[in-house]
Amino acid sequence: MQQAVILDGSIDTVLTDWQWIILDGPVDTLWVENLNTVLDDSKVLCLANGERIALTPGMRLMFEVDDLSQASPATISRCAMVYMDPVDLGWRPYVKTWLQRLPKEMPESAREHLLGLFELSVDKGMTFIRQNRKYLMLDVPELSLVMCLCSLLQAFFQFLLLNGGFGSADVENRPGSAESESGHSRCSSSKAERRRKRAAKKQRAKDSHLLPGDKSKKRQSEKQFFLQRNPGSLPILLGKLFVFAFTWSYGGNLKRNDEPEDDGGFVRQGSEKMVDIASEFDNFIRELFEVEPPYGVRLPASSRSIYGYFVDMDTGNFLQWDILVPTTQSLIEKGAMITIGETMGLAGEQSQQGGKGSRDGDIVPTVDTVRYAFLAGLLLTNKNSVLLTGDSGVGKTVILESLLKQLGQEGGSTTKSGTVLGKVFHPADKNQALLSNISTLTKFGADDGEGEKDMSLLLAGPTRLRQTGVISATLQFSAQTTADRTKLAITQRLVKKGKDVLGAPKGKKVSLESVTGHRVSVNLCSFIDW
Numbered sequence: 001m002q003q004a005v006i007l008d009g010s011i012d013t014v015l016t017d018w019q020w021i022i023l024d025g026p027v028d029t030l031w032v033e034n035l036n037t038v039l040d041d042s043k044v045l046c047l048a049n050g051e052r053i054a055l056t057p058g059m060r061l062m063f064e065v066d067d068l069s070q071a072s073p074a075t076i077s078r079c080a081m082v083y084m085d086p087v088d089l090g091w092r093p094y095v096k097t098w099l100q101r102l103p104k105e106m107p108e109s110a111r112e113h114l115l116g117l118f119e120l121s122v123d124k125g126m127t128f129i130r131q132n133r134k135y136l137m138l139d140v141p142e143l144s145l146v147m148c149l150c151s152l153l154q155a156f157f158q159f160l161l162l163n164g165g166f167g168s169a170d171v172e173n174r175p176g177s178a179e180s181e182s183g184h185s186r187c188s189s190s191k192a193e194r195r196r197k198r199a200a201k202k203q204r205a206k207d208s209h210l211l212p213g214d215k216s217k218k219r220q221s222e223k224q225f226f227l228q229r230n231p232g233s234l235p236i237l238l239g240k241l242f243v244f245a246f247t248w249s250y251g252g253n254l255k256r257n258d259e260p261e262d263d264g265g266f267v268r269q270g271s272e273k274m275v276d277i278a279s280e281f282d283n284f285i286r287e288l289f290e291v292e293p294p295y296g297v298r299l300p301a302s303s304r305s306i307y308g309y310f311v312d313m314d315t316g317n318f319l320q321w322d323i324l325v326p327t328t329q330s331l332i333e334k335g336a337m338i339t340i341g342e343t344m345g346l347a348g349e350q351s352q353q354g355g356k357g358s359r360d361g362d363i364v365p366t367v368d369t370v371r372y373a374f375l376a377g378l379l380l381t382n383k384n385s386v387l388l389t390g391d392s393g394v395g396k397t398v399i400l401e402s403l404l405k406q407l408g409q410e411g412g413s414t415t416k417s418g419t420v421l422g423k424v425f426h427p428a429d430k431n432q433a434l435l436s437n438i439s440t441l442t443k444f445g446a447d448d449g450e451g452e453k454d455m456s457l458l459l460a461g462p463t464r465l466r467q468t469g470v471i472s473a474t475l476q477f478s479a480q481t482t483a484d485r486t487k488l489a490i491t492q493r494l495v496k497k498g499k500d501v502l503g504a505p506k507g508k509k510v511s512l513e514s515v516t517g518h519r520v521s522v523n524l525c526s527f528i529d530w
Helices: 029-039 073-077 090-101 108-131 144-161 177-207 212-221 236-249 277-289 328-343 348-352 355-362 367-380 396-407 429-443 448-458 483-491
Strands: 001-008 010-016 019-023 045-046 052-054 059-063 308-310 319-321 386-389 469-476 500-502 507-518 519-525 527-529
Touching: 001 483, 029 045, 029 073, 052 527, 059 177, 073 212, 090 108, 090 144, 108 144, 108 236, 144 367, 144 500, 236 277, 236 308, 367 386, 367 396, 396 469, 469 483
Parallel strands: 019 059, 469 507
Antiparallel strands: 001 010, 045 052, 308 319, 386 519, 500 527, 507 519
């Protein structure tokens, strides 16, 4: 933008460098009246001490406010008004901004593919929600559905970024690029080969001292996921991840009644026509995404609805949630191993902290507890707030308390096998839990750190402080809850990091769980500033 500034009747200079002061808070009459002289043609700020500060010719003020209920006519008349209705803006500005903030490692073709999936599904999904609004558990803004969709996708992209990346990069057709890249590769091939040989030699020396349990962990760390084996299949995986995220962002708020066998939906009886909303949404998903390439997604052909599947990051296929639910035999074996460990004096860290009644609060895993814990944990660990709503007595608080208990364990917030997220990201490793328990009981003196820890457990000595995990604080809100009581419940679990700053201990995060009526919300934050 360029503008000629006229001084004394002549053109003095042309401004090309503008400076904007953006005030995005609410308009308060206590301070906005002091800006009247700045908003006048004089553009002079008059301070209380009598000092006068003039604005430069290239300086402008912009107010971003929700309403003008507290603004006086004097202030409004001095500003140019631009009204932006969120309904008119729609979801596209938010999605395009979100796409620009994705990891830079993601290819540009993947961003374009995602935008095409949004264009294909978002408007039709909002139409479906409007037509079935009476089946919603809670009325939410339409943009919130898109935000939830983006948050779930962002969490999966973060996992991909830390586990092999996004496959092959885009090929740029630049003249001479192939020759320059080949010349550079020839220059660095010998150095890369020498580094690879040195790393392989060190790794073989390290592997020779590993126990069987450690070797299984090492094999898991070297595990290759779907995109690592198929670097050119990113659009296929993006489509399936998008369907999963779309299912739970748009369909997760519907009043469903998941049956153990047929995963049925909510049924209205009486004068109204019987409607199976889960089947209706499943049919809608299949009609929406089972289209021709490039945006078509191959969905599982089964009598189960789309709610009964998740995306396996190892194979890139849809798998049923049922495979993650432990069988009765596995639960018996786990209980036997815990009993053996307690007999040998090797009770786990969680058991020692929870006391004798720690196992009494454990819940038996079901399809609902596994998938809701995964969805909530996936959002929490990526710093997104979670609201779990439903009828009284369906287990909302129990699920979240169990989730926070698992996230609070050593490494519980990671995606390694055995954690809340690892059970879904590594479904093939679910049968190795018993072998892991056996290796824990039989591993003494594997290395200095672990050996000392196991021997300290055997001798009932002090245990090592955990360095990772989540610190949780549960707040029960009622008519008697005060601000001071809420503040005390939070601050007593934090440490002082500055004069007015409290935060979690090093390597930990803070989770706040609030329970009010039929809703349970959880928010994860890294620090709190009072």
